[in-house]
Amino acid sequence: MSVIPAALAAAAVLAGAGALAGIVLPYRLRIPAVGVLTAGVGVGGGTAGVAALGGSGWAGTFPGVLPLAGAAAAVDALAGLFIAVAGAVVAAVAVYGIGYAAGHGPHGLGSRTAQAVLPPFALTLVLVPVAASVSTFLALWELMALGSLLLVLAEHRERASVRQAGVWYAVMTHLGLVLLLAGLALFAAGAGGETFTALRAGAHTVPPAVRGLVFVLVALAFTSKAGALPLHAWLPRAHPEAPSPVSALMSAAMVNLGIYGLVRTGLDLLGGGPAWWWLGLIAVGGTSAVYGILQAAMASDLKRLLAYSTSENMGLVLIGVGASGLFAAYGDRPLAALALCAALLHVVNHSAFKALLFCAAGSVLRSTGLRDLDRLGGLRSRMPVTAAFFAVAALGAVALPPGNGFISEWLLLQSLIHGLAVPGVAVAVVLPLSVALIALSAGIAAAAFVKALGVGFFARPRSDRAASAEEAPILMLAGMGLLGAACAALALVPGLLGGSLDRAVGATGLPGGGAVSGGGLEVRLTGISAALSPVWVVAALTVALMAAVGLPRLYGRRRRRVNARLWDCGGGAPTPRMAYTATSFAEPLQRVFDDVLAPEQDLDVTPVRESAYLVERVRFQRRVSDRIEHRLYEPVLRALNTAGQSARRLAGGSVHRYLGYGFAGLVFLLLALAVGW
Amino acid sequence: MGLLRKIRTTGRVAEPAPPRPEAEQPLAAGELRGSVQVRCVDAGSCNGCEIEIAAAFNPLYDAERYGARLVASPRHADVALVTGPVTRNMAEPLRRTVAAMGEPKLVVAVGDCAIDCGEFAGGYGVEGAVADVLPVDLAVPGCPPEPDQIVAALRRVTGR
Numbered sequence: 001m002s003v004i005p006a007a008l009a010a011a012a013v014l015a016g017a018g019a020l021a022g023i024v025l026p027y028r029l030r031i032p033a034v035g036v037l038t039a040g041v042g043v044g045g046g047t048a049g050v051a052a053l054g055g056s057g058w059a060g061t062f063p064g065v066l067p068l069a070g071a072a073a074a075v076d077a078l079a080g081l082f083i084a085v086a087g088a089v090v091a092a093v094a095v096y097g098i099g100y101a102a103g104h105g106p107h108g109l110g111s112r113t114a115q116a117v118l119p120p121f122a123l124t125l126v127l128v129p130v131a132a133s134v135s136t137f138l139a140l141w142e143l144m145a146l147g148s149l150l151l152v153l154a155e156h157r158e159r160a161s162v163r164q165a166g167v168w169y170a171v172m173t174h175l176g177l178v179l180l181l182a183g184l185a186l187f188a189a190g191a192g193g194e195t196f197t198a199l200r201a202g203a204h205t206v207p208p209a210v211r212g213l214v215f216v217l218v219a220l221a222f223t224s225k226a227g228a229l230p231l232h233a234w235l236p237r238a239h240p241e242a243p244s245p246v247s248a249l250m251s252a253a254m255v256n257l258g259i260y261g262l263v264r265t266g267l268d269l270l271g272g273g274p275a276w277w278w279l280g281l282i283a284v285g286g287t288s289a290v291y292g293i294l295q296a297a298m299a300s301d302l303k304r305l306l307a308y309s310t311s312e313n314m315g316l317v318l319i320g321v322g323a324s325g326l327f328a329a330y331g332d333r334p335l336a337a338l339a340l341c342a343a344l345l346h347v348v349n350h351s352a353f354k355a356l357l358f359c360a361a362g363s364v365l366r367s368t369g370l371r372d373l374d375r376l377g378g379l380r381s382r383m384p385v386t387a388a389f390f391a392v393a394a395l396g397a398v399a400l401p402p403g404n405g406f407i408s409e410w411l412l413l414q415s416l417i418h419g420l421a422v423p424g425v426a427v428a429v430v431l432p433l434s435v436a437l438i439a440l441s442a443g444i445a446a447a448a449f450v451k452a453l454g455v456g457f458f459a460r461p462r463s464d465r466a467a468s469a470e471e472a473p474i475l476m477l478a479g480m481g482l483l484g485a486a487c488a489a490l491a492l493v494p495g496l497l498g499g500s501l502d503r504a505v506g507a508t509g510l511p512g513g514g515a516v517s518g519g520g521l522e523v524r525l526t527g528i529s530a531a532l533s534p535v536w537v538v539a540a541l542t543v544a545l546m547a548a549v550g551l552p553r554l555y556g557r558r559r560r561r562v563n564a565r566l567w568d569c570g571g572g573a574p575t576p577r578m579a580y581t582a583t584s585f586a587e588p589l590q591r592v593f594d595d596v597l598a599p600e601q602d603l604d605v606t607p608v609r610e611s612a613y614l615v616e617r618v619r620f621q622r623r624v625s626d627r628i629e630h631r632l633y634e635p636v637l638r639a640l641n642t643a644g645q646s647a648r649r650l651a652g653g654s655v656h657r658y659l660g661y662g663f664a665g666l667v668f669l670l671l672a673l674a675v676g677w
Numbered sequence: 678m679g680l681l682r683k684i685r686t687t688g689r690v691a692e693p694a695p696p697r698p699e700a701e702q703p704l705a706a707g708e709l710r711g712s713v714q715v716r717c718v719d720a721g722s723c724n725g726c727e728i729e730i731a732a733a734f735n736p737l738y739d740a741e742r743y744g745a746r747l748v749a750s751p752r753h754a755d756v757a758l759v760t761g762p763v764t765r766n767m768a769e770p771l772r773r774t775v776a777a778m779g780e781p782k783l784v785v786a787v788g789d790c791a792i793d794c795g796e797f798a799g800g801y802g803v804e805g806a807v808a809d810v811l812p813v814d815l816a817v818p819g820c821p822p823e824p825d826q827i828v829a830a831l832r833r834v835t836g837r
Contacts, residue, residue, distance in 0.1 A: 567752050567777045570770030 003051040004058040004075050011044030011087075011126055018119025027106040034115045035098030038122050042094055045087030045126030052080025053500035059132065066135055072195050074132035077503035078268070081344060082129040082260045085351045086253040088486065090122040093252075096359050096479025097245035099472065100366060107157060109243040114154040118246075121147030125253045129260050133195040134184045141180065141257075145173040148254060151246040152238045165234075165241040172234040176221040180261075183217030186210060187269070199269045211270060215277050218265050223281075226258030226314040227307075228288040233629045236295070239307035240371065244362020247303060251310045252355035256347050259317050263340070267325060267508040278325035279426055285318030286437040291596075291628065293441045297448040297589050298597060298624040300373045300582040302361045305452055306354065309397060312441055313350040313405075317343045319434050320412050323419060326430075328510060330422045335415060337510045341501050342411035348497070349404045349490055353396030356483040360390035363472035363480070364456070368465045373452065373582035378461035382469040387457040389480045394449040396487050399442045402538040404491035413438060414530055444589070451585045460576040492535055590624065599624045691739040697837070698829045703814045705781040706834045709755050711744045713835045716754035716778070720771050720807065721797070722761025725821040726788040730758060733824040733831070740828045744835035751777040756834060759807045760787045762794040768804045775811055783814040785830060792816050 018037035025033055052058070052075045063070035075083070097118070101110040108114070124144035131137035149170055156162040188194040190210050191202030206214070224231030235255075239247045262281075266273065292311030299305040320343025327336035361371070363386040370376055380387040395403035416438075419431050461467035471477075490497075568574055590597060604619040651658075706713070717730060733740045734747060748754050751774045763771060775784060786807040789795035797803050807813050817830045 562780075564777060565773065567750065568773075570773050 002056060002058055004048045004056060005060065007044045007048035007051065008073075008075075008127070008130065011041045011048070011123060014038075014040040014044060015119040015123035018122075019116050022114075022116030022118065023112060027110065030112070030115050031101045031110055032098055034118060035094050035101075038094035038097070038119045039091045041119055041122045041126065042087045042089070042091030045083050045123075046091060047087070048075065048126075049080045049082070049084025049087050053077055053084060053503060055503060066139060069133060069135045069194060071131075071136040071139075072133035073130045073136065074196065075130055076507040077500070078260075078263065078505075078507035079129035081348070081500065081504040082256055083126055085256060085348055086125040086129075089249065089253045089351055089355050089483075090125060092479050092482040092486070093245050093248045093355060093359065094118075094122070094479075095482065096248070096362070096476050099475030099477075099479070100243070100245050100362055102475075103366065103473070108155045109151075109245065111154065114151055114243070117147050117150045121151060122249070125249065125257070128257050129264075132197070134188050134199070135194060137261075138177070138181060138184065141261075142177060144254065144257070145177065148238075148242075148246070148250055149173065152242040152250075154243050154246065155241070159241070162241045165237040169234045169238040172224060172231060176224045176231070179217045179224075180221035183214045183221065184265075186217070187214040187265075190214075196264075196269060200271070203269060203271050208274075211273060212277070215266060215270060215273055216280075219262060219277070219281060219284075222258040222261040222265070223284055223288075223314075223318065224258070225261070226255050226318065227292075227311040228258075228284050228314055228318055229291055229311075230628055230632055232288065232292070232311050233626065233633055235311055236299075236304050236307045236626070239310065239358075240301055240303035244303070244358055244365055247307075248355045248358035248362070251307065251358055252351040255310055255314055256351060259314065259321065259343070259347055262318075263321055263343075263508060266321070267328070267340070267510070271509065272325055272328045275326055275329045275424070275426060278322045278329060279430055281322030281325065282319050282430055282434055285315045285320075285322055286434050288312065288315030288318065289441040290315075290437055290444070293444045293448060294589075294593055294596065295624075295626060297444050297451065298586050300586075302364065302371050302373055302376070302452060302456060303358070304371075305373075305448060306357050306361060309357075309445065309448065310350075310354060312445065313346065313354070313397075316409065316412065316438060316441065317346050317350070319343075319438065320346060320415070323412075323416055323431070323434070324510070326427065327415075327419060327422060330424060330427065332419070332422050333510055335419055335422070337502075337505045338411070339415040339419070340505045340508065340510060342408055342415055344501055344504055345411060345494065345497065346405070346408035349396060349408045352404060352483060352486040352490055353393040356389055356393035356480060356487060357397065359476070359480045359483060360386050360393065363476055364469070366476075367469045367472065368463075370463065370465055373455045375463040376456045376461070376466045377459045377576065377579065378466060379457045379469055382461075382467075383457075383471045385477055386472055386480070387453075389484050390457060391453055392484050392487055394453050396491065398446045398449045400446065402491055402534065402541055404487050404494070407491070407494045407532065407534060409438065409442060410532060447586075447589055451582055455580060455582045455585055459579045462576045462579070462581070492538060494534060596627070597624050598627050690736050691742065692737060694742070695825065695829075698833050700833055702833055702836050703783060705783055705814065706836065708781045709834070711835050711837050713745045713756055713831065714748045714754045715745050715756045715758050715831070716748055716751045716774070717758045717760070718767075718771055718774050720759050720761045720767040720791070720810075721764035721803070722788065722790060723796075726760035726790075729821045729824050730760070730787065730827060733827040735824075738824045738828050740831050743828065743832045743837045745831040751775070752779070754778050755781065756783045756785055756831075758785050758787055759791055759811075759813075762790045762797045762800070762803045763805055763807055763810050764802050765804050766802070768810055771807075771810055783834060784811050785815045785817065785834070786813045787817045787827060787830075788822055789818055789820040792818060795820060 014037045018034050021033040021037060022030060057076050059074035061070055061072045065071040124140050124147055128140045128144055131140050149166060152169055153162060153166045187199060190206035191199045193199065193202060220231065227235035239251055242250060289312050292308045292315055296305045296308035296312060299308060320339050324336045324339035324343065327339060363383065364379060365371055367383065396405045399405040399409040413435060416431050416435050590599060600623045602621040605615055606617040608614045608616040719727060732738060757775050757778065759771065775782065786792055790797060791807045794803055794806050804810065815830055815833065817826055819826055
């Protein structure tokens with residue numbers, strides 16, 4: 001028996017045991033037991049994924065598991081990559097989750113329901129890439145959506161906004177499911193089979209128009225899961241409202257599966273397609289990247305900021321996937337492999353730093369009860385370890401060396417810049433534009449994370465709760481430590497992933513053959529002459545920093561040091577209220593992007609009763625709302641509401657009328673049968 | 678182009694430099710080696726002295742050609758140019774301002790009020806002369822002192 005099925009079976013058994021433990025055990029035992037078993041699920045999944053990345057594969061069918069078609073499973077290197085990432089995130093977050101839920105009391109994440117759902121949800125995260133037929137995939141996909149929905153709702157008793165977020169998430173994820181179901185059913189009908197092998201074999205027999213429709217439907221569903229525009233509205237609602245370990249799982253493992261689905265269907269099963277598919281995908285990705293990070297830069301809710309940043313990073317990944325498909329459509333397969341490689345590496349990097357960011361935000365939330373950056377501050381001295389982890393992850397998120405996000409964005413930019421050799425007007429327009437969008441999003445990301453780190457963790461506390469924050473317990477720190485180590489490893493020695501990434505890219509049918517190679521210390525691009533050695537970058541940065549700090553001390557004139565009072569213009573000492581807040585930090589950026597963001601401003605002046613010239617009270621309110629959501633969703637919701645209201649007239653309450661409807665329906669049906677068929 | 682033409686047609690308006698003042702340099706001023714950054718503090722003045730100080734730095738008197746320069750923060754300053762009687766509200770800010778200056782530092786009291794409270798002596802809001810609050814290195818008498826007197830005092834500090 002090979003490693004992969006054994007590890008997956010072990011994960012499944014552990015998940016079952018975890019669910020049982022969650023239901024049966026009393027509160028005190030429940031959380032550690034479920035945490036350990038969930039971590040086991042993660043380790044099992046990670047083992048299977050790593051084995052698959054190492055080059056072994058596995059396929060199996062389970063006739064009795066699902067009705068009619070049975071379940072089919074297969075693991076190749078592409079699936080292996082996503083399984084390994086999901087497994088690693090699950091393992092680390094499960095350890096973190098024990099500490100998180102323990103102090104919370106037997107409600108919220110510690111409740112019986114949440115603890116019983118957590119291990120199966122973790123299992124579905126690992127198993128979705130294993131599915132090898134449409135029905136298996138859809139079943140697991142739906143289980144994953146339901147599991148995450150229940151977990152998002154864990155704290156519904158504490159905040160009404162959780163319930164609202166739950167409704168949004170439920171509706172949108174099922175909208176995605178409907179699209180997916182329609183698309184994949186159409187595909188399966190055209191290809192004459194519903195297993196992935198049959199789809200792969202029959203894809204070229206499907207007429208091009210149907211293929212296009214399938215891709216559009218499926219891409220809409222998968223980009224919605226990945227949090228890309230325009231079906232992103234659930235993400236900035238559900239991720240902040242979920243308990244933090246769940247946010248970490250959703251943002252670092254679940255959204256990845258949207259990318260997996262897209263790569264699997266678009267590049268592998270459909271076998272690539274015409275350029276317009278991929279141009280559309282690049283457009284979606286580019287818009288999501290810039291719009292997502294702009295909203296992140298505006299957000300003053302820490303977890304909302306992180307959620308929008310997920311939208312941005314998935315946008316970057318979509319640009320990579322789109323570029324890969326585009327290059328493949330024009331026949332430049334090595335470059336296509338490089339772009340996909342960059343996208344997949346960014347998925348891995350994003351998972352590492354985003355899980356860590358959400359965990360760190362969770363520590364802050366648990367300790368202070370605050371997500372509002374405007375009321376946080378000064379946490380660096382109260383929670384030094386959490387602050388350090390947040391800083392490490394933020395460095396990855398801003399895509400600057402020596403962070404881990406830098407490597408994958410560098411790869412992505414390399415592939416796009418060298419793509420200019422590919423002929424075609426659309427390519428010549430789109431590629432430079434995407435390079436510019438990536439650069440812009442990286443710049444705004446820097447502003448967003450300087451804000452998150454600087455306003456949230458530095459300066460002085462802006463509220464009593466922030467001032468009395470305490471460092472997270474050891475298990476939470478341990479979970480964050482694992483993720484921090486992963487971030488550091490990805491930043492320093494990404495070359496170790498080279499072979500695995502090649503095999504994952506190769507599994508889609510593109511020539512994996514060494515698009516990225518190199519030993520532990522270097523990343524070499526074989527198709528184009530470019531190499532990057534992150535270790536040397538880090539070493540050079542360290543030396544430069546030491547020189548900048550050390551040389552003036554060595555050679556500068558020695559002067560007497562005097563501890564003087566802070567210069568406060570002769571007035572009183574500045575209060576924390578005078579410090580930069582998240583809102584004030586973002587204000588200049590908001591002015592620059594005024595046309596895009598269209599902030600709503602509300603000025604309310606109340607004069608005193610005696611005179612209109614004397615002001616008693618001024619109320620000023622400014623809100624940056626999600627404009628795309630406003631423009632796109634509100635008309636739809638209004639139309640639905642109107643339709644529902646007008647449909648009420650059909651149901652007037654008269655029994656006679658209802659009987660009449662039944663009779664008319666029957667007559668219509670019989671007529672249709674008699675005439676039509 | 679209008680500005681350039683104006684500069685060309687106006688030419689130099691600064692008055693010829695009077696001879697260097699005879700009086701000796703205050704002790705700490707030697708270390709400054711002719712480059713003096715000046716911070717003005719209005720400790721309760723009627724703003725007469727401020728107008729004269731502003732005039733001392735205008736193109737006509739041009740105190741900057743002797744090495745004195747106005748700065749916007751005591752952190753950058755070597756000399757505190759204090760005007761007016763020290764009022765109760767300004768006594769502590771004045772102390773803090775001078776404390777915020779780096780060494781070596783000098784305090785120059787400008788105007789009669791700064792020297793002996795002048796017109797405002799005995800007022801209910803007056804704490805005292807500048808010398809009652811801080812050690813004063815140099816005094817410029819006058820109500821208000823003329824710009825060339827202020828320039829002469831600053832030249833004693835710069836030594837140029």
